[in-house]
Amino acid sequence: MLEAMQDWDLVVHHLIDHAAREHGSREHVTHWADGTETRTDWAGIRRDALKMTQALRRLGVGKGDRIATLAMNHSRHLVTWYGATGVGGILHTINPRLFEDQLDYIVNHAEDRVLLYDAAFQPIVDMMRSRWASVEHYICFDPPPGSDAIAFEDWIGAEDGDTEWAPVDERDPCMLCYTSGTTGNPKGVLYEHRSTMLHAWAGIQPMAFDFDATTVMLPVVPMFHAASWGLPWAGAITGVKFVYSAVNDPEVLCDLMDREGVTHSAGVPTVWLAMFQHADETGRDLPNLKQAVIGGSAAPRFMIERLMKHGIRVAHAWGMTETSPIGTVGAPTFDWADKNFDEKVGVVQMQGRSIFGVELRTVSLDDMSTPLPRDGETAGALQIRGPWVVKRYFKADQDAVDAEGWFDTGDVGILHPDGTLQLTDRTKDVIKSGGEWISSVELENAAVGHPAVAEAAAVGMPHPKWDERPVLFVVKKAGAEVTGGEIIEHLKHQVAKWWLPDAVEFVDDIPHTATGKISKKDLRERFADYTLEV
């Protein structure tokens, strides 16, 4: 190595140093659970993060130690991102919506030594405390008056901030996020300083988060979900003004967006649904955003249409905890100007194309060693590789990737000739019938198009001749009446005849995972004794 250019480690300390130096007075607004609002700025975030590293060192917490949070979006949570990593520790953001046994598992698996939490999650702390053996210190971000919890502001307030970040290597871990785990125990993805930095740089590009110094971002995606899509890191690069809300009430969100001049937001589809509902009920306009990032699960067409009609650019993204999470973004294609509105919506509705860094391929569902063509027709198991993709889960004894570095996403998709990804199913949900594959998701999407259907789940049930055949479980809308035959009739116009379910079963509810997705695992367990009539 000649060392012709300068040495500069890819460590997240640079992010907060830059933001505080070049965008120090740029605001952070927090709307707290109790309705109060506080303001700080990038210089304040850095000062407090430095104080936090001192407070952590005083507790004997340092390099490689796991520091957990159980919190909504707010500026103190952001301080913790930079403070925990600043001491050389590993930030572990816990999803408070996890079930009890998952909360038990992940904190013990992570061996968290410190846990910082919102007062709103005091019941979880009280419930779990005796089972969380590794946690030595509990600190509350916003203790109510009279609480005997250690208050975050008091804890860091005892320090002067006159310190330095811990030296770390760029391949050292800086953050730990557990997958929600639709099967088996949650798995920990350990992000490194280097992977986080490259992901952040890639994230600010026009085709993804589109960040510059004028950006005002209200991230609805929680800081405990998939590294908040990397926004807290990426925002530091251009000194984004962050507007946080510790509550997800659509009225609060719309008020904040209007009042604080929010230009960018990001959230799962249900967030936008709630905004629509609020707008419809109150007659108020949707906020005048420049861009809305939608990810987490596929956005329906009407949602994309409505946002785009309102002049909001929609970046429909796909990724997962294992991919930091940005994999693909549905951004304008090179021939954008030649497309009409419907065609544009069609492009955005697919899951977009991979951004530079990550690479996609599909392989045969029957034989994972056979790559499939990008023909826009053949569905296969989606695989991904790149610098911000997991190699080995935390504490795992073998790699999560194959010899060529491909990570199997568990998704089923079609790759188009221009690289556009079209997701069709999950590997474990796709239904194999007579040697061919039926997409459970397409059946469900077609079914919920029926006016009487509130929710639908298609599951492959064992069949003596065809291996599996689809059964559709349906929750009717309140007060609606519909027969199985009518639903089959409705589906006939939308899917191939051999895809039609062998049975439609009406149920009162469909089980969900902690992140709100349909839990086919629980559905299959509930109907373990189900037998198809042949």
Place this chain on the structure above:
Amino acid sequence: MLEAMQDWDLVVHHLIDHAAREHGSREHVTHWADGTETRTDWAGIRRDALKMTQALRRLGVGKGDRIATLAMNHSRHLVTWYGATGVGGILHTINPRLFEDQLDYIVNHAEDRVLLYDAAFQPIVDMMRSRWASVEHYICFDPPPGSDAIAFEDWIGAEDGDTEWAPVDERDPCMLCYTSGTTGNPKGVLYEHRSTMLHAWAGIQPMAFDFDATTVMLPVVPMFHAASWGLPWAGAITGVKFVYSAVNDPEVLCDLMDREGVTHSAGVPTVWLAMFQHADETGRDLPNLKQAVIGGSAAPRFMIERLMKHGIRVAHAWGMTETSPIGTVGAPTFDWADKNFDEKVGVVQMQGRSIFGVELRTVSLDDMSTPLPRDGETAGALQIRGPWVVKRYFKADQDAVDAEGWFDTGDVGILHPDGTLQLTDRTKDVIKSGGEWISSVELENAAVGHPAVAEAAAVGMPHPKWDERPVLFVVKKAGAEVTGGEIIEHLKHQVAKWWLPDAVEFVDDIPHTATGKISKKDLRERFADYTLEV
């Protein structure tokens, strides 16, 4: 190292692989010197670059070898960027405007083994060939009919492209650019794969090149100038459509911009001046660009105003060969929406703020170990550090930076509280009078505002009492008449009284460097015997 995330080297091979895979059919248009046009695409660039690596290997050229170009902007030149680096070699782009002794020096210093050149530079090759001892192979990009030169297309046409990029380490060098050298011999800056990749990722952000899949870029900045500002690397990230012109005729450029739907361009101020002149002479509109990047030297206010009035966003950038070159960009500030047009022009006219990665400071001109405040008033020597800043020049026996990694740019500037850089002079041109500093550039800018002045250069001349005092050398406009007293009178309204030149000397011409800047070195030599009347 846990290797929790995937290994992925920061090497430029990834750029062309991604562009060919995800944007393979996206066009590259070249307008050649003879007026013909050719088209290829990103897949074609990669295929030809792979062929070139085979052709280089056949010549025994490989890892670490220097492969030089003497060429304008065209698609074959781009192939060479990826082909030379693809074989593990070091691309050396030579500025054909260098003087004979500089051309001699840099090729011998670089020990170039292969030289690829445009037919337009055949006279340079013929003149220098006997002195370029290291060059074993000459290949012509566009030999005219009847030429006996080896034609690039024939040379790579003999290969099948069925090969792989050479394995390289991310800290291996990939490119070599020499500074134009206003003093002493040119110095070689050796870019590494890693520094080039980080610079490219940083470059595509909205505040800099603003690249996405819809971008159509006509880079007027030559591929031989400061790595063409990194555009050939950055463009691959989002699959930019490149439109190249091997000639810099403003009519050709305007035609290409209109016809090919160019959205982005980049060039030095004189490029835009020529476009204005062409528009004024012909009555045609300026092209409808989305963004114009101006760098290389400071753009005058009227230029920025005219472009912005036409609806073109101006990114006024500062950097140097030693900084890859992006240092700062004059992009919209957070309070952009609150500024009126004049204020916006004022922001853009300064040299902008550092983008994430690089860090700036100013130090006292009297004592370089004393950092100065960012007070918007105090001028000092500008220093920079970061991952794409030089550490050691090629073949130098010591580092070009201080113990803390600061590289002294040779520029004099003021840093404002928000980090905005305002350049005021070059360290070696600033005039020291009575212990205080006078900006030669400000004197010159004020002088050229006089209607009779074509060009002006301020130089500090020895003075027994004040150490130095400014003398202004002036070239009058053709046919114009003006006295030294009238020019002093004109300056009185614009600079402090003690800044006023002690003498105004009228000259027929002012010497320039190879890159078109005023050569104060030559001016000082010409007036070595000059004595101020005291």
